[in-house]
Each structure stands twice: as C-alpha cells, then as structure tokens.
Amino acid sequence: MTVLSHNQALPNFAEHAEDTKNHAIETPTAPQEYVQRYLARQIADRCGDWNALRIIDIGCGRGDTVAWLRAQGWDAYGIDISPDYIERGRRYLAAGGDDPARLQVMNADFSYPFPDNMFDVVLSDQVIEHVADLDLFAAEVARISAPGAYGLHIWDAKWRPVESHLRSPFVHWLPKGPLRRAAVTAALRCGLAAPYFTQFRFADRVEIFHRFSEDETFYRSLRSSIATLQRHGLRCEARLTAQDKIGLRLPAAPKAALPLLGWLYRHMFSAVVETHK
Incomplete structure (x- = not known):
C-alpha cells in the first residue's frame, strides 16, 4: 500500500x-x-x-x-x-x-x-x-x-448508466459536491469502479476518483x-x-x-x- x-x-x-x-x-x-x-x-x-x-x-x-x-x-x-x-x-x-x-x-x-x-x-x-x-x-x-x-x-x-472512465454506475448523474463524493466512495467500497490505483489507501483512491469526476467531467x-x-x-x-x-x-x-x-x-x-x- x-x-x-x-x-x-x-x-x-x-x-x-x-x-x-x-x-x-x-x-x-x-x-x-x-x-x-x-x-x-x-x-x-x-x-x-x-x-x-x-x-x-x-x-x-x-x-x-x-x-x-x-x-x-x-x-x-x-x-x-x-x-x-x-x-x-x-x-x-x-x-x-x-x-x-x-x-x-x-x-x-x-x-x-x-x-x-x-x-x-x-x-x-x-x-x-x-x-x-x-x-x-x-x-x-x-x-x-x-x-x-x-x-x-x-x-x-x-444519462449513460455506467460512467465509462470510473466504471461506476450512476455517479455522474448526481450533482457535484458531497453527494457525488459519497457515490464515488460507495462505488469504490463495493468494488464497482475501475481497478486503478489499488496500491493507494482507500481514502486516497476516493480522492483521485472524485477529483477526476468533479474537475474533469462535464x-x-x-x-x-x-x-x-x-x-x-x-x-x-x-x-x-x-x-x-x-x-x-x-x-x-x-x-x-x-x-x-x-x-x-x-x-x-x-x-x-x-x-x-
């Protein structure tokens, strides 16, 4: 890790x-x-x-x-x-x-x-x-x-059901902010996300995924x-x-x-x- x-x-x-x-x-x-x-x-x-x-x-x-x-x-x-x-x-x-x-x-x-x-x-x-x-x-x-x-x-x-970059369902349907972050966290916790950065702590993976969703998708x-x-x-x-x-x-x-x-x-x-x- x-x-x-x-x-x-x-x-x-x-x-x-x-x-x-x-x-x-x-x-x-x-x-x-x-x-x-x-x-x-x-x-x-x-x-x-x-x-x-x-x-x-x-x-x-x-x-x-x-x-x-x-x-x-x-x-x-x-x-x-x-x-x-x-x-x-x-x-x-x-x-x-x-x-x-x-x-x-x-x-x-x-x-x-x-x-x-x-x-x-x-x-x-x-x-x-x-x-x-x-x-x-x-x-x-x-x-x-x-x-x-x-x-x-x-x-x-x-309205794509699965966000194709994160490979997580529905997270991009939610407004940016705490609700989006909670959805990203839940997706990672349940294994419903791309298998990237698994060498990092869970909290850091959440930050990487959420930051991308917030700052680089529109x-x-x-x-x-x-x-x-x-x-x-x-x-x-x-x-x-x-x-x-x-x-x-x-x-x-x-x-x-x-x-x-x-x-x-x-x-x-x-x-x-x-x-x-």
Whole structure:
C-alpha cells in the first residue's frame, strides 16, 4: 500500500497504467469504425482525393488517429491539452520522417494555435464531456473550420448508466459536491469502479476518483450541447448519425425501431453529432 505524506501530490486519474496515452506509440490505434466510415463518406461526397481535405483531431491524446490518418495519406493534424501526450506523438511522427509540428498543445487560454478557416474536417472523440467551457470549444471549432467544413463529434451521453472512465454506475448523474463524493466512495467500497490505483489507501483512491469526476467531467444534455454549437454558427445533425451507429452494432434491427434505438443510444450511451459550417 502506498502511503503519501501531506506534502506529496496524488496522481491524476489519467495517469493510471492502463491508459495507452501514458506510453510511447508502437503501432497507432486506428479510429473506431464509425469514424472511418464518416471520413470515407467525406471523400466520396466532396472530392474523391484523400489529400484534398485537411483534417484535425481535437483532443488527440498522443496522436494515434493523426498518425493512422497520415499513413493513409490524409493531411491530418492534432491538438491536445497535455504536453506529455503530444510529445509522445511527436516522437513517433519524427521517427517516421513526418513533421512533428502536426501535433500541437493547446494555448494556455484553451484556444488553438491554428489560423482561421484552416480545416475541412474536424473530429473530436470522447472530448466534449471533458470540456469545462463548451462555448469556447464551439467558438474555436468554428474559427478554425473553413467555410463549408464538416465535423464529427462523439461523446459520452449524460444519462449513460455506467460512467465509462470510473466504471461506476450512476455517479455522474448526481450533482457535484458531497453527494457525488459519497457515490464515488460507495462505488469504490463495493468494488464497482475501475481497478486503478489499488496500491493507494482507500481514502486516497476516493480522492483521485472524485477529483477526476468533479474537475474533469462535464456531462450536459444533448440538447444544450447542440444549442451551444449552433450559437457559434455550426449546423448540427444528431439523429441520423446515431441511427447509423446503431446499425453498425445491430445490423438486423428493423428499420421501424431505428428512431427509438437512436434516441436511446444518443441519450444513454454516446452522442454522435455532425456539424457543418
């Protein structure tokens, strides 16, 4: 058991050993199949040329998706809040003869170090639920998007039964503060949580998990998230993309059931929203 003195800082939740972003890239992890299908559709609908569209992955981590896209011929870039993640990705790109500057760290004010109207396709996957200021996020997405640009944004839904990071049921449904902390404590006590930091005292594990839930997750309704994106000039479509994702998982699902399945999916599992500037 690890016992810390009062002068020692607890680790950040994201520093757990199972998070691949904490390790060097050996083989880039490909984006999920739905993202690949979306990108293929962009090519088919708009130009037919991989190199004709410039793409950015917001919240790229160590840059797996960017590295994978570069190997496929995309003009791809990435940005993340973590300098450590970006440095790992830059080392991988440089080792392969690519430009490490394709991966950038966000500015201190959370703006993006890219010029206006630079990108034709904007991706974010499991990012929006970690964004404290969604207005700033939407404003920056709109600013760096070229006229006519499209975007695909996927994030964990507010009413997802099990919080996917902590792997604890219902804790994120509760308001932040003492009630949320009590729920996190109960989940850890009952073994209903991710098996991270087990070398620490129970009280320290509670602090690590609760601090992450309080400071680094911001679950909002799908409606309010879309409204924020729209305020910054981004047209949004959620229903069809959510149904398409359901179709990937349930290929035999009757067409009449897709609207209901799509509603359940985007409110209780993942929100999948396309944007168009």
